[in-house]
Amino acid sequence: MAGSLNVIGREALIKNKRVSGRPKDLADVEALERAPAPKRRARKQALVTAKPGSKPRARRRSTRS
16 A cells, blocks of 8 residues: 655755754754755656557656555
């Protein structure tokens, strides 16, 4: 059974930690800002064809669990 996982982005994480104002979160903000941002990987899109001879189109990602 496949599921989905939602994650917060780096900039939103830093913003949320800064807004909380807790000493631990502020220390995390400093560490996150010192660390290099991770490189983004390109998402591969699978191509499917509806009928033989038709043009390929990008497959839609299912949002169902």
